[in-house]
Amino acid sequence: MQVLLVEDDDGVASALxxxxxxxxxxxxxxxxxxxxxxxxxxxxxxxxxxxxxxMDGLDVLRTLRRASTVPVIIMTARDGDGAVVLGLRAGADDYLVKPVRKAVLLARIQAVMRRVQRVAGAPAHAEPVVAGPVLIDRDRREVSVAGTPQPLTKTEFQILATLAAQQGEAVSREELMLEVWGTAVVGRSRSLDFFIGQIRAKLDGLPLQTVRGFGFRLDS
Incomplete structure (x- = not known):
């Protein structure tokens, strides 16, 4: 298991x-x-x-939740019911108030991870997705418009495949950036807009919609 430990106190971080x-x-x-x-x-x-x-940890959590479903346990000195409610509403899976006993922390981690279902073995076969005149075959990594193959760069295909996997649903900019570049920070927004423009230019008739203030949606 790989754990991301977000803690600015070096002593606490080293012990954890x-x-x-x-x-x-x-x-x-x-x-x-x-x-x-x-x-x-x-x-x-x-x-x-x-x-x-x-930045405030709650802002980190809110941004992360728009990009990923990774389990998050908050560990903080902020006490009180109000702080706990804010943390859980922001998307935390658990909330612990420092100092936390080692046995309690490990037990909470085990409890959260038990709730995370993992699919063993090879990923399931992905059926081709039809979006207007565009056919997207994620298994073969091929895209065609009205039967004519259209070459996409690796980044363009990754963005399109991520949208195709959730066809009809709005996908946040943060999720797309995390999937393609491994980061959800806003500095990648201009790059994402550029590649979205390239995809639209190459795939004439693709029903790729902009969801204002959120991200993008690939319609059928």
Whole structure:
């Protein structure tokens, strides 16, 4: 299991990393919210402090929730029912108030991870997706317009495939950026807009809609 530990106190982070390492987990450390959003891809669990130097941990969580369903456990000194409710409403799977006993932390991690269902073996076959005159074959990594193959770059195909996997549903900009570049930070927004424009230019008639203030949706 790979755990992203978001904690700006080096002493606390080192102690937690050592504890998690003893359980066999691989720990990725981040002391800032921006770093956490850059390093979350591929992680199985996030332990998130709220008192970060560059941004509030709740803002990190809200951004992360628009991009990923990775389990998140908040560990913070913020006490009180109001703080807990805010954290859980923002998308946390659990909320722990520091100091946290080692046995309690490990038990909470195990409880959260038990709720995460993992699919073993090879991924299921993905049926081709039809979007207007465009056929998207994710298994073969092929795209055609009215039967004519259209070459896409790796990045263009990855964006299109992510949208095709959720056809008819709005996909956030953050989720697309996390999937393609491994980061959900806003600095990639212009790059995403450029590639969306390239996809539209290459695939005439593609029903790719902009969802204002959120992201994009691929219709049928």
């Amino acid at each position: 990393a050592e504890l998690l390492g003893q359980t066999g987990a691989t720990v990725v450390r981040a002391g800032r919210g921006g770093d956490a959003l850059n390093r979350v891809k591929g992680c199985d669990l996030v332990l998130l402090d709220l008192g970060l130097p560059d």
